[in-house]
Amino acid sequence: MNDLQKQILFFLEECNRERCVSKIAEKYNKSLEVIRAELVILVNKNLIDIKKSTTGKISKATIKPEGKQYFRDAIAIVTKESVQGQINELRQKLSTLEASFLQAQANPTAENKQSLLNNANTVQSVANGLNSFFKAGMDIFK
Secondary structure, three states: OOHHHHHHHHHHHHHOOOEEHHHHHHHHOOOHHHHHHHHHHHHHOOOEEEEEOOOOOEEEEEEOHHHHHHHHHHHHOOOHHHHHHHHHHHHHHHHHHHHHHHHHHHOOOHHHHHHHHHHHHHHHHHHHHHHHHHHHHHHHHO
């Protein structure tokens, strides 16, 4: 499960009710298409229920009890090694962001600018997931 999927499950669990796809996209600063793609994956894993609009697009999502348990299990497995893994992942993503920044600065093409934005979104996604990850694992440092 990627960080955005964890964030979506966290948001749906926190709200404890049906939420519009647009609210989820707004919360995590992602496009509706990106959120809908992640919701399809979560539906296929039987973690959420969805409602579709008359046009056939996903419009609303609700977390299932299985999704709540899956999310709890996913964040409960926190060890010193997994914390180090999260830090290493963030370090790698920041390195990629820096490289794309330098490339966009040296050659400001539309493609390089888009790459920079995509990498910035990835870093933000990883960083947003760290808070709940560390909250769940603070007992390992006692």
